[in-house]
Amino acid sequence: MEQPGTDTEADEQERPLLRRGRDDKLDRAPACCSARYSLAFFSCYGFFVVYALRVNLSVAMVEMLNATHQTSKNHSGSVCPAHTSPPQLHHNNTANVYDWDSETQGWILGSFFYGYILTQVPGGYLASRCGAKWLMGFGILGTVIFTLLTPVAADLGAGYLIAVRVLEGIGEGVTFPAMYAMWAAWAPPMERSRLLTISYTGAQLGTVIALPLSGVICFYLNWTFVFYVFGAVGLVWFALWVSFVSDSPSSHPRITERERHYITASLKNELSTSVGYIPWGSIVTSRPLWAIIVAHFSYNWTFYTLLTLLPTYMNDILGFSIQQNGMLSAFPYVGCAVLAVLGGQLADYLRESCLYPTVVVRKAFSIVGMIGPAVFLVAAGYIGCNYTLAVTFLTISSSLGGLSASGFNINHLDIAPSYAGILLGITNSFATIPGMVGPVIARALTTNNTIEEWQTVFYIAAAINLFGATFYTVFGQGTLQPWAVPRPYSHGDRAKEPCIMGKCTNPSLL
Template structure:
């Protein structure tokens, strides 16, 4: 029987390895020192840079505004001054008596931006980001992902270095620079998905992709506290200069070490090249430029990913862009404490994403769970869990320990979706994974565009009740997305995604 290599539900149960015909089996190439895991690690570094450049403004914004007192706490925080674990014990008497920043820090400019302007500045990145999602997937498929992804992040790096100059010129110029950063970074995820279509064997997809995309959480984890320290000891302008330099180093490594496909990689072993290409040679349909747009846009499994991606990102971007503001304006943390505490939620997110990737592939390969079951189970846990805990965080009042704990648990559980809907594009249409990711990420960018604006509009007085409303909205959207994906998601290669598909049960 001539089967095409598909990670279908039927194949998952009957044949956990890559090929169903005994004479076609290819020995698995070792993971250690392999080119595919090297690509995963360098991709992780790339997404580290991308997210560090994306989130550093969230912390820097606290120090860019002309509304802080000498202690670095916002003058209008809802909660009273408290002694947090992050503060030295001798600081417990009067929290406003010790300066939070060295005297030379006053050389950096500060600005009189109201909450609405802040919302537009924080959300402006996504107005550029949404423009290059679908073009990024198409261009990566047509011309290769290496240079598209590399130059996209490099563009973001260049405009990051120009951020202090733009801020001095005015809020409008800063918004324009952030839009241009978004345009550059918008190609990254579609291009990376398109590259993994050539590099990721079906039974290693969860492992490889979660390692790569964990760079997003690691970038957040490092950028938030480090940005706060930079603001504290230098000034906010250095936040953009230092991370810009880190991005330039990544681009040099990417340009020298990465190839578009295993076949063009100069240092890959023959065993690994054969292992990867043999495991994918009947899933990929790359002959000609024809793209079945009609079938793609009417595919319910794709729309299930769209809804889940949009819903999850609403909560993710709400926390990503506004958590430092919540820590400052409501809980009353200083700029130095703010970055460290704002990063806590993403440490757990990164850890669970990597562990979840290992578990997902183990369940599929060794326990013979169908792909669709694994994707849906991981999506449910990674979306319902965050919804419950983000609502709970709104009811902790000024109990900052519970607030930080619940927000950390919320984001940590969200990391599990990395092995859920987040890589389902490669399950249902590996040949068009970059384009599909561009489509879903376009919709998933909308929360980043409007979420901060709506949240800041709803929290003009920064009361706990106002923030509860923001958290309820995020949780409700998350729950809807989880249910929709559970009902309509699939884990099989769709008929329109293969050149000569054979019939398989769904």
């Protein structure tokens, strides 16, 4: 049984693994040109592709619709005075357009999440059993292939396009669990925050670059090239991924012996030697895991609400044209990426150099990364037509959310590194639900597009964030859970060599 309330004490008493260097002669391997930081770069590139493929349809959809079926977007209907923008040249419109009503458009845009939620837990399980490299590689490759087929599917009909988007979601669904499983074998405990935040800034960069770039591609080429261009970028990533990435340090052909020893030695007391056994009962009843689930769900409610509706708010309330708000909508994600990376550096510094307990660091970053965005989101609803403050508050809100990347978002690796992929699959399944229902509820509450209605939307998101931060602060933990403690074999020296992601470093274990 887990003992709530003792986690902080245990965390304070345990010596950080890197502090044991004097006794165990564990020397830190240099970061420059290292295999683990190369993995961070390639995984960052991978998540750039993942999010670029996820959001590009929302921009292309505007150009895919027959003009007679599009809602007029003149600025006379915005709450605030319109912003003037320089006249635009007539853009390329040679691609086919379609007569899809608003309901059909909603199904097309939302269908991705119905596939995405299906492969979260299976992705974590398969990554631990079969290896994360190829699972993530083929998951993204499948998404790339279906992205390239998007124009053909659209010509065949809305039903085919919905099916393609569902299949894209299925492919992307394995990526986060697979990446967590891989980092369980690659990230030394005292470098987890910085390595994972570098990795996942790709998601923010994909959003930042894909939104405005998709608009440019649509304008100068046509909407079909949005899918061809980003699909080609994904194919390049797959070639690099299979060429330079390995499942574990023990199987990497170019890693230095010093780095290999540093990683495996720092993880030897955390990774399970019996990967075939998964304590499902203990996992689903774990309070620290449910703390992550609630925090992840709460954070994503605000994230997905802003991701899908921020351009609408800027257009319908603040009066920015689509050309203007395309770039302005990217500001929050730039700030989020920057603070995520800086927060990762700070979190590991506090744990390693200042000796703060892991649980304290995770909770502090989660509180700031969830309550901070809630405060500025609510404030954004009360500044009227002050455009500068509106953009500033919304940017600060999303930027502070980047700090949560060093909070609950990587806590899976603290409490159960051997099962991190499975845990991430579970939490991400719950965290996908806000993407399916949050924007729908928000649009239902803003039928008249008044400032008061949007204040209600912001209040709901802030309240959910506040609840998630409180729940995680009470029940979150930062140490290895009893059910995740490595189970050694009883055959002499076999217990000395761990199996990492299904691959044993000791041939005798095979």
